[in-house]
Amino acid sequence: MTSPPNSLTLHKGRVLIVDDEADLANTLSRALALEGHAVTTLVDGAAAVEEVAREAPDVLLLDIRLQGASGLDVLAQVKAIRPELEVIMMTGYATVDSAVAAMKAGAFNYLKKPFENLQHVLFTVTKALERKSLLNRTRQLEEELQDRFQFSNVIGVSLKMKEIFKKIRRLAYNESNVLIQGESGTGKEFIARAIHYNSPRRNQNFIPLDCGALPEGVIASELFGHVPGSFTGAKTTTQGLFRVADRGTVFLDEIGELPLEVQVKLLRVLQEREVRPVGSATPVKVDIRIIAATNCNLEDAVHRGVFRQDLYYRLKVVSLDLPPLRERREDITPLVHHFIRKYASEASRAKDIDAAALRLLSRYDWPGNVREVENCIESAMAMARGETLGVENLPDALMEHVRPTVSATPSGGLSLKAYEKYAIVQALTLCDGDVLRGAHMLGIGKSTLYRKMKTHQIAPRAFLESEKPRI
Structure with a gap:
């Protein structure tokens, strides 16, 4: 027989009572249902084994002496089917030997009938449910840990x-x-x-x-x-x-x-x-x-x-x-995308990274290796407002190291003007002509960059069309 739980509470757990004393079983059933548990009562050991196999209760209250069956035998059978099931043995014939046998067979606890305090029974069921929940959580964490460290x-x-x-x-x-x-x-x-x-x-x-x-x-x-x-x-x-x-x-x-x-x-x-x-x-x-x-x-x-x-x-x-990561730069891009997936959440709208930002990350030497990549992406994700990470989201400390540097003498000679033009062209090339990102990379304001571009006759559209200006 199944007793409905209090309609005002959620099921705290599924409890199966197996006892051939009908009055006691009904009393326990009503008390547990009022506590919010979904309760089923049975009188037969064989039926109990079938119920455990079919419905997977959380806690089993099991009399040690049943008609035509031993509660200890039933305990062994249900534990073989569901090792995670918490079983509380009940008996009116308590002895030290029977208690020890029950605990050795995997029982959670052992209660003597008649119950002097029904609240003690309810407390024991609550503790059994807490233990089951803790074991389930531990098992889940172990599985997550093993999944995390899969090859x-x-x-x-x-x-x-x-x-x-x-x-x-x-x-x-x-x-x-x-x-x-x-x-x-x-x-x-x-x-x-x-x-x-x-x-x-x-x-x-x-x-x-x-x-x-x-x-x-x-x-x-x-x-x-x-x-x-x-x-x-x-x-x-x-x-x-x-x-x-x-x-x-x-x-x-x-x-x-x-x-x-x-x-x-x-x-x-x-x-x-x-x-x-x-x-x-x-x-x-x-x-x-x-x-x-x-x-x-x-x-x-x-x-x-x-x-x-x-x-x-x-x-x-x-x-x-x-x-080190600087010796395997082809791994930078998959690492960046891996950490974006890892830190994507409701707190960060970003789900991707644009080509300009990815190129900058690929140029950096990453002295802190993979740990530094993770820290960089976590920081960028925390500050991002759009769905795509851009140059403007990258940490300033990283930007200091990847701003354009002169690796060859520009065609205009060694003048400051020639070097300035060279740096602007390099920045805009990396940023696909995005002036705001180029300015951020160069460490100057957007209006300042526009003014310098006009001075050097550099057009943003040339970068969009993949036509590099002469330097």
């Missing part, structure tokens, strides 16, 4: 990046340690996460650590854990990141900043697959994959004696060298 989201059309793609696809299916080298902002952590979330370890922890961000006296404890009394202030046992990441992946960013004494301990982890907490003589086995990254030359660090050679080769089982 298809690693952006690049250049030959260099295509070679990187081939390597990381192969790396996803083995357990080799990986060393990723590249300038700041090239996407080292993104690549590390892509390897992890496409590997058999995808459902386990990915633990990142910036080795240069922690004081020298703290990093060993952070990685390997510690026991009470191992140093001043160590009052409790700490597992350390390697043990927290057991069966998962540890990402050690800026590995070149690791102190030499910690490098020795890390080498033992790689060789023996065990960690020894600070202050302890007892090693603990761990099953982890290590991906390290650096923006410095580790080989040079080995020669200078600040990085262990044996650790270097242990980490560099497979090496990925991420090229």
Whole structure:
């Protein structure tokens, strides 16, 4: 039997009650319906299993003793069908053994009948629904995270990046340690996460650590854990990141900043697959994959004696060298469009970028690499008022670096007048004859640019017709 919820409230959850005591079941049903839940009551275990398979309730209130069936058997069956179902066991014959058996079989809670306080039952159902909602949200976030780091989201059309793609696809299916080298902002952590979330370890922890961000006296404890009394202030046992990441992946960013004494301990982890907490003589086995990254030359660090050679080769089982963006300019355009899609929202009307702005972005060297591209587009999207990003939306700091520069002597010689004309022509060429954008690029007002164009006999229409003026 199904009880309708209070018409003034939304369904908080779908609750199935399975109990052969009709009066108790009806009392529970009415109380839950008044709380806004959609409630169904049954008396038969087999019917309950069919209902769970067909309707997928959120919470099941299940009597441990049913006519012709054991509630524990029904619990096992419904959990096999829907592991996410929260089950609250009810019984008038409560024993420690039955409670333990129910909890081991996956029950959320265990209630004794007759209920002394109906509000306690309602509270328990609410907590079960909250737990289910939290688990659903966690599962959704995990799926979104895995989707985000799919290989298809690693952006690049250049030959260099295509070679990187081939390597990381192969790396996803083995357990080799990986060393990723590249300038700041090239996407080292993104690549590390892509390897992890496409590997058999995808459902386990990915633990990142910036080795240069922690004081020298703290990093060993952070990685390997510690026991009470191992140093001043160590009052409790700490597992350390390697043990927290057991069966998962540890990402050690800026590995070149690791102190030499910690490098020795890390080498033992790689060789023996065990960690020894600070202050302890007892090693603990761990099953982890290590991906390290650096923006410095580790080989040079080995020669200078600040990085262990044996650790270097242990980490560099497979090496990925991420090229800076200035060496793969063909990737700038797809990256720009990717970040426009990422930041397109109701708050920003912009959905595209015009050719002039895109040409400017393609000319810039991007010392901050992919991270700087993302920051630039996010900033431009925040300030845009139209549906297309233009030169006027680009950050001023970037414009300072891409304003036209004289790369060759203009035909008019070395006079200031010749250079001025040359700069104006370059700006208007980049902006397809758009005077407002050209003025913005040159750092002058629109009326000033018109006046200078008249002086130099430069016509905007010439650029629209792709006829470059003589300079």
